[in-house]
Amino acid sequence: MAERTRTDRLDQPRDNRRRLSRPDTDNFGRFAEAFARFMGTARFLLWMTVVIVVWVVWNAPWGPDRPRWDGYPFIFLTLVLSLQASYAAPLILLAQNRQESRDRVQQERDRRADAQSHADMEFLAREVASLRLGLGEVATRDFIRGELRELLEMLEHDPDSSPEEPPA
Numbered sequence: 001m002a003e004r005t006r007t008d009r010l011d012q013p014r015d016n017r018r019r020l021s022r023p024d025t026d027n028f029g030r031f032a033e034a035f036a037r038f039m040g041t042a043r044f045l046l047w048m049t050v051v052i053v054v055w056v057v058w059n060a061p062w063g064p065d066r067p068r069w070d071g072y073p074f075i076f077l078t079l080v081l082s083l084q085a086s087y088a089a090p091l092i093l094l095a096q097n098r099q100e101s102r103d104r105v106q107q108e109r110d111r112r113a114d115a116q117s118h119a120d121m122e123f124l125a126r127e128v129a130s131l132r133l134g135l136g137e138v139a140t141r142d143f144i145r146g147e148l149r150e151l152l153e154m155l156e157h158d159p160d161s162s163p164e165e166p167p168a
Helices: 025-039 042-059 075-136 141-157
Strands: none
Touching: 025 042, 025 075, 042 141
């Protein structure tokens, strides 16, 4: 008698869990975004309107005699539109959630960049203030020109006089 493997033994429970691969949520999310983007276009609304008008005209009781698949109250059309809405709503919500996550990440990046810019501006403002304070003690070009003009005028009026010593 051949030896039984572990899966053939009756005293061992079977693993009945299905081994399904996990769906790629990123691909599904991209599909949801593309679907939501398409549903928000005029092209989608135009095609949906054309399909509904053709459906109603074909199945209308007042048209020529032909095979109809959905009579006057258009129950099957209502079912199709309800199914479309029941799938569209979660896909649109998924697309919105993904966009919200991207917006949150972008907002955090912007906040960090704003904080860095604010810190840089404060640093530059302090540097400019310290330069202004330092320049307050330095003779400027206009000040030196003015002093030289006064000396020149004084020498032109009285060439023998010596310039006054500035008070210390």
